[in-house]
Amino acid sequence: MAETKEELLKQFYETGFEYTLSLINGKYKLTVLYALSLFKVIRYNEMKRLVGVVSHKTLSTTLKELEHDDLIIRKEYPQIPPKVEYSLSKKGESLIPILNEMCIWGKKHKK
Numbered sequence: 001m002a003e004t005k006e007e008l009l010k011q012f013y014e015t016g017f018e019y020t021l022s023l024i025n026g027k028y029k030l031t032v033l034y035a036l037s038l039f040k041v042i043r044y045n046e047m048k049r050l051v052g053v054v055s056h057k058t059l060s061t062t063l064k065e066l067e068h069d070d071l072i073i074r075k076e077y078p079q080i081p082p083k084v085e086y087s088l089s090k091k092g093e094s095l096i097p098i099l100n101e102m103c104i105w106g107k108k109h110k111k
Contacts, residue, residue, distance in 0.1 A: 023069050026065065028059065030102075033072075
C-alpha cells in the first residue's frame with residue numbers, strides 16, 4: 001500500500017536532516033564554523049572581519065546560537081579590555097568533514 005504524504009513527511013523528519021539543518025541554518029553559521037575550522041581560535045573582532053558585512057547584533061546572535069547548540073566554545077578572559085575567544089567544540093568539529101565535502105562539491109561544480 002502506498003504511503004501517505006503525512007507518513008513520508010514524518011519519515012523525512014526522523015532522518016536527522018531537520019535537526020542538522022536547525023543547527024546550521026542561518027546566514028552566517030556555516031561561515032563561522034568553517035572559519036573556526038581553519039583558524040582554530042578566533043576573537044570576536046577577527047571573526048567580524050572574516051565574516052564580512054555583518055552587524056554586531058547578527059554576529060552576536062549567531063555566536064550565541066552556535067554556543068547554545070554546543071557547536072562552539074566561548075572563552076571569556078577576566079581582563080580589561082574584555083577578551084573573548086571562540087573555538088569549535090567536539091560536536092562542532094564533527095561537522096567539519098561535511099563542510100569540507102561541500103567545498104569539494106563547490107569546486108567541482110563552480111562555473
